Amino acid sequence: MIDRYTQNKKAGNLLVLIVASLIIGGIVGSLDSLFGQVLLAVSGAREQNVQYLLPFLAPAGMIFTYLFITYGKNASQGMTLVFRVGHEKESVIPKRLIPFVMVGTWLTHLFGGSAGREGVAVQLGATVSNWVGRYAGRGSQSSLFLATGMAAGFAGLFQTPIAAIFFALEVLVIGSFKYEALLSSTIAAFTASAVAGKLGLEAFTVALNSPVQLNGTTLLKLAVAGVVFGLTGLLFAASLNRTKQYLAARISHPVVRIGIIGVIASCLLFIMYQGRYSGLGTNLIDASFSAGTIYSYDWLLKLLLTVLTISAGFQGGEVTPLFSIGASLGMVLSQVVGLPPALTAAMGYAAVFGSATNTFLAPIFIGAEVFGFHYTPYFFIVCTAAYLCNMNKSIYPQQKQGIR
Structure with a gap:
């Protein structure tokens, strides 16, 4: 009973x-x-x-x-x-x-x-x-x-x-x-x-055509790229947390803080190509996968301006800008590591996100779902290197520290 x-x-x-x-x-x-x-x-x-x-x-x-x-x-x-x-x-x-x-x-x-x-x-x-x-x-x-x-x-x-x-x-x-x-x-x-x-919300997917043999040389190149992407995610997370703390200490009232920093942000966003770094950063993502114009400093300016916007107190999030930072950085990095530009941009898209959020499996699968599951081994290698290089930093300071 x-x-x-x-x-x-x-x-x-x-x-x-x-x-x-x-x-x-x-x-x-x-x-x-x-x-x-x-x-x-x-x-x-x-x-x-x-x-x-x-x-x-x-x-x-x-x-x-x-x-x-x-x-x-x-x-x-x-x-x-x-x-x-x-x-x-x-x-x-x-x-x-x-x-x-x-x-x-x-x-x-x-x-x-x-x-x-x-x-x-x-x-x-x-x-x-x-x-x-x-x-x-x-x-x-x-x-x-x-x-x-x-x-x-x-x-x-x-x-x-x-x-x-x-x-x-x-x-x-x-x-x-x-x-x-x-x-x-x-x-x-x-x-x-x-x-x-x-209900009409479309998924973002890219059909990569970047055949690369997964040999020892490729593994080394992917690992090097992963380290760079991991350090970039670390830079984003650390900069965001420190900037938030600094601004909160110097300008304690949130309404005043968002007003002062908002003026600075709007001026910078306008001066730098009249809004190229405004919004989600999907313009940089699209350019990365459609042979558009990507400047060598796009990823850095997008990183700094996103940190400034979020630290000021504006609503939104960090993940799509992280995708754009990773993709545009990947386009630049591909010339250094000798991997196909679109493939390296895809790796950056996933790995910078994983490093900045201090997650491991999520970025691997977001890369697979967006760019194709047959590239899963490549995402695994790059995201592993990125995860090991982020020094346990995260854009979410409320994360509990478990066993790693």
Whole structure:
């Protein structure tokens, strides 16, 4: 009798988890599609009117930050709150976080800030999953549901469900996987990706045609490239964390801080090729894979301006700029290591992201999903070298230090 009761209870819990994961994936995929498509429209409007919009970056940031702090309350902690829930130091992510981070990121991109978008996807996924988990009476499993939502958010926006699953499982604690969330994360990630795709959000993929024999010489070249990409991810993560700390210490009020730094950022963004380094950085990614113009310093300027934008307090994320930094650096590095430019750009696309986020499997699979699974051995070698060179730094300072 007890065994049957226990089995029935386990089956019931499993059913609840599966249904909840499907609901999370569906809701998050829909929100990702809405957010992503509006963001594309906003970015297009900025590109056509950058000289008129860049001067308003600071005022827009100040107004939004004031409203977010005043009415968003603890939701204004953003990713910090997400990680605190993941580490079970907090239990609730307020639903008002979703509209605030979506609107805030749209404003950042409309007025020319250099930022990404994954921060929104992860936060809205975490918020939805936190709400669904508590509604289903699974408040004690908050960290499990959080990982599920993070996977759904990442998968829906980037259309890379396998990478999203591993990102959610490994990002909370360095060197440790949250295996108990594997099933729910898988269901939610593939559901969110499918829903977002059906609603019109297109996946970014590149068909590489860079045949390279995987011999000893190639292995050495890939390892060297991985070291460079790893150090670049380290540079980004360390610069971001130190700049945030420095600006917070020197200009303590967030509204004043975003105003002052916003003026500096908008001036620099305009002077440097009138907005070439504004937005996500997809222009640099496209140029890297379509024989466009890539300058030897593109990756560095994009890195510095993204660090400045995010450190000031503008909403967005870092991942897509990391993709663009890695891809444009790869184009330059290919001439040094003697590998095909498109292949090296693809390696940089994945490896710089992995190094800066202190994740290992996620970048390997994002490379495979975007550029082709037959290149997985190449991504494995480059991302391994990059991961070993990042000195345990991360753009997410709330990551717990596990075994590495």
